[in-house]
Amino acid sequence: MIVAVRFHGLLAEWLKVERAEFILDEPARFADLLAAIHTRFHGQTPKQLWGEKAFARQVWALSSKGARLLPDEALEPGQVISFYLMIGGG
C-alpha cells in the first residue's frame, strides 16, 4: 500500500524534502513507515535527527486529525502523515 508523508518546518528544510511516498507491505504499522523513512533519508544531516531505525524522539508524527501516532498503530492505504520537529527554545 502507498502512504504519503509531509515534512514540515525545520524538518523539511533539513531533509530537503517536503513530501514523499512510501510503498509498504500490508498490513503496515507506523513503525514500518518509520523504518522506511530511516532507510531512505537517514544520510541527511544533521545526524541528531536520527535514532535507532527511526527519527529521534523530538520528531513527532501527527495524523490528519492531529493525533500523535505511536509505533504500533496500524496504517491505512492512502493515509497522509505529517512530521514535525518539536523542540522548544524561546
Add this chain to the structure above:
Amino acid sequence: MFGYHGRFLEVDLTRRQTRDLPLTEDFCRKFVGGATMAAALVNDRVAPGLDPLGPDNPLVMATGPFTASPLPMVSRYAVGAVSPLTGFWGEATSGGVFPFRLKGSGWDGLIVTGRADRPVYLYLKDGVAEIRDAQAFWGLDSYAVQDALKADTGDAEASVAAIGPAGEKLIKYACIMNDAGRAAGRCGLGAVMGSKNLKAVAASGRKRPPSADPGRVAELAKEAVSLISGHLVSLALKEYGTNMYMDMGMVLADTPARYFTGSVFPAQALTGQAFRKKYRITNYACRGCPIGCGREVNEFKPGLKVDGPEYETVAAFGPLVGNTDLDLIVEANHRCNVHGVDTVSAGVSIAYAFYLFEKGGLTRDQVGFDLGWGNGPAALKLLDLVLNQEGIGVLVSQGTLAMAKALGRDEGEAAQVKGLEFPMHDVRSFHGQALSYATGPRGACHLKGDYYNIDLGNMVIEYMILPGDRLVSEGKGEPAAKYQSYKDLFDALTLCKFAPLEPTRVAAMLGALTGWAVTPEELLAMGDRSVTLKRMLSAKFGVNRSLDRLPAICARALEEGATAGITPDLDRMLDEYYAYRGWDPATGLPTQAKLAELGLTAGTPS
C-alpha cells in the same frame, strides 16, 4: 574561597558612598549567586509597605560562581528588586559580555540603595568603584548611552548595562539593556534603576576568582562545548534563533492568537525560516557560547542594523494582535529596545487593548484611532503612545492588571499572574506549563521552568522529570515543581537556560569551581531553597495561594485548534505542587518544618 570574589559592592546613592559587603562561604553555598543571592540580600532589607520606586528598594545585580569561568554559556547576570509592575519579588537575567565584565570588575555583584539627587552612572573596574555624573547622558536611548559611556570612560573593554528613556519615565515594564540588544527584560527593573537616577553601570576589568580545580574545570568545559554543539536544539537555535519555535508552537496550539482567544493563525510568514529568508542575518553570541542564538538584521532600513526579535516578541506582536507583517514586528522590537521596555509585557498589554476595543471596552475616542485584529500599524502606533507616555499609552504602560482595574473590567481578562504578563506559551497546550506560570517566583514565567520542553520529549532523568501527555494535568505537580527548582538554579549559577546539561554534570562543574562536594541531590535542594526563599520574600507583600491562579481569559477552553475543549486542572496540580514543596496547601506558604529543613527560619543569618 574559590569561584567567588567573596564580596559585593554596596552603593548608597543618597549619600554617594560605596563600601564592600563581604560574603561568607556558608552564605555563598546556601544562596549560590545570581538571582538567588539577590533575593537573599533583598529579603534582609525590605519590609511590607515598601514603595518599589522609592529609595529603600534595594536593586541588586549579581553574578554567580559560573560567571566568567571557562565554562560555556555562563556569561549571564541577574537583576533583582521588588518589582514596580507586580509589587513583590522581581528578577530578570541577561547574557552578553556585561556579566563577564561585571565579575571581572572585582565584585560578585552590587547592591544599590537610595536615590541620587541627579543622574549618575557607576563605573567599576578592577576593584575600584566610581559614582559618576550622568546628567549629559540622561535622555539617551539604550543603544546610544552604551556607546556614550564607553567613550566617557575611555575604556575600550568596558561593557554597559543601561536604561533607556522608558526606565527614566518609570514605565512599569521598563527593562535594562546591555551589549547593544541584550535585555534583563521582565518585572520593570529598569524603572527601579530610573527611580534611583541611576542611568547605567559600566563594568570592566580582569579580576577573576580562582577555581578549586582548574584542570577539572577545563575538562568539564571541553566536554560541555562538545555536548552543547552537537545538541539538536543548539543546531536549531544557531540557524533560526528562538523563533525556530513559531511553526511548532502554532501546530501545538501553544502560540496564542488574538489575545489568548484563539490558537489558529496563518503564521507562515513569521517563522524562523521565513525570517532568515527575508533578511540578511548575522548571528551573535554571549561570551563563551558555542551557539549564538542572537541575530541582527542587517540593512533593515538603509544603513540601519537592528537586533532581531526573539520568538516571544514575534508571537506577542504577531498572532497575539493578529498581525502577519514581519517588518512591523522587527520595527516594534527595535523601538522597544531603543526605549528599553520588555517586549512581552508591552505586546500583551497592547493585545489587551485590541481585545478591549473589539469588546467595546475601549473606544475610538479613548484611543484616538481604531484598533482591531490584524491592524499591525495600529499596534505600532499604540506602542509609540506607551513609549512616549501619551494618551491611552499611559494606561497601557501600566500592564494588563492595572488596565483591567482602571477600566472596571473583570480582572480575569488580564493575561497575567500576580501582575506579570503571560509569555507566549499557552497553558491549555501544556498543562505543566500552567502550573509553572501560576507558581512562578516572579509571576507568569516560561523560563522557570519551561515545562513545555519536557512534554516535547526532553527530560531530566536523574530527577525523574519525564515527558508525559501534554494535555493531562494529573501527576504534573511534582515534576513541574522539581523542574522549576532546577531551572531556577540556572539563574543562580549563572547558566543559560538553553544549556542542555544534566544535574550530575552541573554539580561536577560547581564542585570543580568551588571545591564543594556537590551532589545532584544537593543541587536540587539549592533550587528548592531558592524558590522557597523567593516565596517568603514575596509573602511579605501579600503573595499566597489565593494568587497562584490563572486568568480566565488564558485558561478557558478554546473552540478551535489542537486544544479545543481543553483546560488545565490547576487545583489538582497545585495540591501536588505544595506537597512536594512542603508548603501549607491552605495558604500556599512554606511550613516551619520546611523552612528549618532548608535553613531559612527567621533569625537565620543571611
